[in-house]
Amino acid sequence: MPRPPAADAAALRRVRGGGGTVDKSTAIRRTDLPGGLRVVTEHIPHVHSASVGVWVNVGSRDEGRSVAGAAHFLEHLLFKATPTRTAVQIAQAVDAVGGELNAFTSREHTCYYAHVLDSDLALAVDLVADVVLRGQCFADDVEIERDVVLEEIAMRDDDPEDTLGDVFLSAMFGDHPVGRPVIGSVDSISAMTRTQLHSFHLRRYTPDRMVVAVAGNIDHREVVALVREHFGPRLVRGRSPVPPRKGAGRVPGRPTLQLVKRDAEQTHLSLGVRTPGRHWEERWALSVLNTALGGGLSSRLFQQIRETRGLAYSVYSTVDTFADSGALSIYAGCLPERFDEVVRVTTDVLAEVARDGITDEECRIAKGSLRGGLVLGLEDSASRMNRLGRSELNYGQHRTIAETLARIDEVTLDDVNAVARQLLTRPFGAAVLGPVRNRRSLPRPLQTIAG
Template identity: 90%
Template sequence: MAVRRTALPGGLRVVTEHIPSVRSAAVGVWVNVGSRDEGRSVAGAAHFLEHLLFKATPTRTAVEIAQAVDAVGGELNAFTSREHTCYYAHVLDSDLELAVDLVADVVLRGRCLAEDVEIERDVVLEEIAMRDDDPEDTLGDVFLSAMFGEHPVGRPVIGTVESISEMTRAQLHSFHVRRYTPDRMVVAVAGNVDHDDVVALVREHFGPRLMRGRSPVPPRKGTGRVQGRPSLQLISRDAEQTHLSLGVRAPGRHWEQRWALSVLNSALGGGLSSRLFQQIRETRGLAYSVYSTVDTFADSGALSIYAGCLPERFDEVVRVTTDVLAEVARDGITADECRIAKGSLRGGLVLGLEDSGSRMNRIGRSELNYGEYRSISDTLARIDEVTLEDVNAVARTLLSRPFGAAVLGPVRTRRSLPRPLQTIAG
């Protein structure tokens, strides 16, 4: 079997996938901690800490960490989401030991020095400014706030200028010590690797942390139902385009109809033949960029549509978008649309897993989110099992729910918005 799993003392899990056709290895340490686990006073701490841990360990400076990975032509990086953080390295298979050493050193022994906190604080504030300069990035955060309100997944991963400016070294160090424990971690490795060799390396480099008496933290189930209704949030800004995100809440990733939702999303706005792309861009030429997407969390999610257009075309874009959604809610998608959407999902899944980095992401995320490996064959079978009736039942259920929306651009007041948006709660 290509994918193997070992549970070590302390609750640490090691998952590997052997890919003999490549000469690389991707190593990831997945931590079951994200922005939704932060208190308001430390909003952005998970992302801030991700930056900070690369600055120094007891045996390496930031320069030495960078030099070590550059010397083998590898990549060392990390990312933070609302529900997890991943530190990863991508190297030649012959440099596997170095990759495990580097990632473990950063994750377990990053020092959180006071002087580094001040330097990295400025970097994160620059990142917030960069986010604010990108309309789609800004709109994405504002849209999830409109959809989920006070629920933790509605907060920006990156934090705010205020929270980052006020965060202390003690708070970040405490977040690291309390949250980064082996029972919350998965070490995922994919490439031309041997499982037993990987387990031996993990035992060596995680050493003293592997204390008996703890079991792996179970997959996140969330905190229950999101309260309140989605809202409308308006960001008035001088810009060449007006940007829209419009959507409805959906159940989380454990929902039994999530595969039907994926097919619906693909048919609505997932590709060049999707209904929204054809109606808004190809037939009318109203926008260059229009697509739909699904955000999924443990206990909640959202199906959303994005479009960016010239301000004078905004009213028509909103009208066409809401007409398409109303039509699909009423009549569903066609058999041809369902067939094409399923084929697109199958092809995208397989083609997206052609390298060791993608495979590492898949096995690490699967273990963290579900506590098991879900094979590509199983996923393809789940997609194949989706029927047209399944998709249209999901469309009727979700697209009849209250909409939330975020608008960014030269729009001054709610009353100047197209009528379908004015009906959304403020």
């Protein structure tokens, strides 16, 4: 695919005031408000919906050890009451228009969002702003949501893949903040106080850490006016937006092996290597490598483990990226008697790709898969809103879809294979969950990983 026109490729011009920054090629507009609050919108004329998200540049990696899980706990708590609405009234308001109101917490940010008909945009902004800015931390509600979060931890523990995901990141990053579960632990949630949660809200939820992202059949000026109305007294001059995270430098230590012994019908494996963070220039080549390894039905791991040998139903690879680090990982779940062979085939594939690289055909298919997945994944206003919020918090800029497609297309086979040689020769980390006895009972490739 050729490079996008110069108008597409140019960086967005920043304009202060209600009109905002304009990118005519994609209808993305951006306005900086007093206090460091940013409003980013994308007009999608062919839809009848609007998605509103308030993104806060705060996640589980910003917590002290004594309040592990506070960002997620607070996300639950803010929906319980505001000065003008009870939890029931909040729910009724969104149900009455057939909308959705929810939130999620990650390691580096929290998002509160609403998805409604475009005619209900004003209500969506009102509800999300009310919850984020004025959600109450009443003591009785803290106790109710404490039980809910503990139930969520129990539900996580009952899901082998979810449990393994948290254990794997702990194996990869150890005591580094991104290695800790977003949800916290039974001990930390049980001990957390109303004062700690209220203080976390007051100190962390400031306009300079926030982005209001809105996508759908909306008008940028109307959105800015609504945000001004509902953020009101918070828009105090003198603060600039908090810049995107750059990370705290190199993650100390080496990846390790962690075991979770559990009676189960399957043994579950996550195996991977550390990668640079999301600002790495070679991240596009890494995406192609990940897709070729385990990102689709034609990927090498899927073909070798499932299609050719029938060793597992589920096998795939994925990339988690943070500001300062990341992980390329492979997941497989299989019957315990097949586990040794799954490990052998997986490590053989990784060693082969590290040595010989992927083929030109694998590279071509992986790039096509990424291009199609990107475009198809942005067919609705909610996905566009998510893209706006993440781009603003993570990079402080917005690429057009044409620019992103061009970056994927520019990746060469040599680029991908250079990344494979660099990453797949690094020390592996792994997590294993299932009926395993001890390290000595594991396949030899896993025994060599530090424990």
